[in-house]
Amino acid sequence: MVARAATAGRADVELIWRWLETVVDPEIPVVSVVDLGIVRDVRWHEPPSGPLLEVTVTPTYSGCPATEVITASIREALRHRGIESLRIVNRVAPPWTTDWISESGRRKLERYGIAPPRPLSPGATPPCPRCGAEDTECIARFGSTPCKALYRCRECLEPFDYFKCH
Amino acid sequence: MTPAADADDALFEYLLRLGDNALILSHRLCEWCGNGPVLEEDLAISNVALDLLGQARYWLGQAGEVENKGRDADTLAFTRDGMDFRNALLVELPRGDFARTTARQFLFDHWHLLLLEALAGSSEPRVADGAVKAVKEVRYHVERSDEWMVLLGDGTGESRDRINSAVCEMWPYTGELFESDGVVRTLADKGVTTLHEKLRDPWRARVERVLKRATIEPPADSFMHGGGYHGVHTEHLGYLLAEMQFLQRAYPGAQW
Numbered sequence: 538m539v540a541r542a543a544t545a546g547r548a549d550v551e552l553i554w555r556w557l558e559t560v561v562d563p564e565i566p567v568v569s570v571v572d573l574g575i576v577r578d579v580r581w582h583e584p585p586s587g588p589l590l591e592v593t594v595t596p597t598y599s600g601c602p603a604t605e606v607i608t609a610s611i612r613e614a615l616r617h618r619g620i621e622s623l624r625i626v627n628r629v630a631p632p633w634t635t636d637w638i639s640e641s642g643r644r645k646l647e648r649y650g651i652a653p654p655r656p657l658s659p660g661a662t663p664p665c666p667r668c669g670a671e672d673t674e675c676i677a678r679f680g681s682t683p684c685k686a687l688y689r690c691r692e693c694l695e696p697f698d699y700f701k702c703h
Numbered sequence: 704m705t706p707a708a709d710a711d712d713a714l715f716e717y718l719l720r721l722g723d724n725a726l727i728l729s730h731r732l733c734e735w736c737g738n739g740p741v742l743e744e745d746l747a748i749s750n751v752a753l754d755l756l757g758q759a760r761y762w763l764g765q766a767g768e769v770e771n772k773g774r775d776a777d778t779l780a781f782t783r784d785g786m787d788f789r790n791a792l793l794v795e796l797p798r799g800d801f802a803r804t805t806a807r808q809f810l811f812d813h814w815h816l817l818l819l820e821a822l823a824g825s826s827e828p829r830v831a832d833g834a835v836k837a838v839k840e841v842r843y844h845v846e847r848s849d850e851w852m853v854l855l856g857d858g859t860g861e862s863r864d865r866i867n868s869a870v871c872e873m874w875p876y877t878g879e880l881f882e883s884d885g886v887v888r889t890l891a892d893k894g895v896t897t898l899h900e901k902l903r904d905p906w907r908a909r910v911e912r913v914l915k916r917a918t919i920e921p922p923a924d925s926f927m928h929g930g931g932y933h934g935v936h937t938e939h940l941g942y943l944l945a946e947m948q949f950l951q952r953a954y955p956g957a958q959w
């Protein structure tokens with residue numbers, strides 16, 4: 538453990554990004570904070586007091602209650618890897634957008650039963666993530682969390698969440 | 704006082720207005736949590752409330768930094784007295800029935816979106832950053848409010864009567880939203896915000912377009928209430944604060 542802590546004292550940034558890929562969103566536990574585009578930057582600083590890792594995160598929605606849990610999870614995951622000197626910076630601008638969700642994040646959402654965000658022409662609805670049917674209808678603009686809307690599939694009749702474009 | 708100090712005071716006041724509007728309206732919406740007409744709507748209202756609460760936290764946090772006296776968003780929200788609140792009267796009115804909540808939200812949302820769209824181009828990064836973020840959320844609020852207005856207005860006789868009288872009741876509280884006092888003018892001069900009168904015509908056009916679809920006659924402008932932006936509130940705000948601030952008042956500094 539000592540050896541690992543020593544190397545983690547200034548671990549490679551690429552490696553840290555991979556560690557952060559294990560930190561999941563508390564509300565959608567199949568996607569990581571990296572998949573969602575919540576982590577914006579990872580960099581080392583060299584103040585006189587010794588190396589300091591700075592992780593910049595951005596909130597998805599202003600009122601997202603998961604933000605504090607996410608910050609705590611990142612802190613815990615990195616401390617577990619031996620990073621003690623850590624600063625998490627919350628950056629509002631530029632504002633988070635669903636365009637920042639990675640391809641792998643979109644696939645994971647769909648497999649989990651959440652239709653990933655996509656540009657929809659007016660009146661169009663997202664296809665059902667369960668059976669792929671196009672014939673779906675909106676039940677509520679706001680689903681279980683602010684980032685989702687509730688839809689129903691007219692083919693398999695199952696309700697599903699749609700991750701709204703933002 | 705130097706011009707710079709004046710400008711900082713104005714910015715602090717203005718950030719309080721943005722924050723308090725969002726905070727107080729959020730609290731009114733929260734009162735529906737568990738009481739919504741249907742489960743989906745209960746969730747939708749709570750989600751709009753959550754968006755507004757997040758925005759309030761941002762604006763009040765910025766206000767505290769500008770003031771630079773060690774007050775953070777929580778301190779500003781939970782330890783100020785009624786006369787120190789800077790929200791418009793519209794948002795503190797009791798939630799009433801679902802029609803009143805909907806009418807108030809509809810009138811507020813359209814103003815809110817127009818204001819935030821203007822603030823997105825602010826010369827002050829604190830203001831622009833918060834507005835750009837909030838605009839995306841408030842667009843959804845507007846869509847939802849518009850749908851409900853049409854659903855209730857063009858619905859049954861009962862729903863039409865109720866939403867119609869709710870719009871008439873809320874209308875005299877909208878005047879305040881379009882006034883520019885010294886604070887707004889000072890900041891508009893510096894490109895931090897826009898003169899609020901400029902929002903009136905586009906607001907009226909947008910609101911009337913939806914009211915028409917809802918088969919509701921837009922009320923004529925007559926007497927308008929005001930004073931919220933200067934701390935002169937209705938009696939309703941005190942009751943709201945008594946509930947909202949209870950815990951921090953009874954157990955100062957409590958955290959969990």
Ligand SMILES: [Zn+2]
Nearest residue numbers: 665668690693
């Ligand atoms: Zn289906």
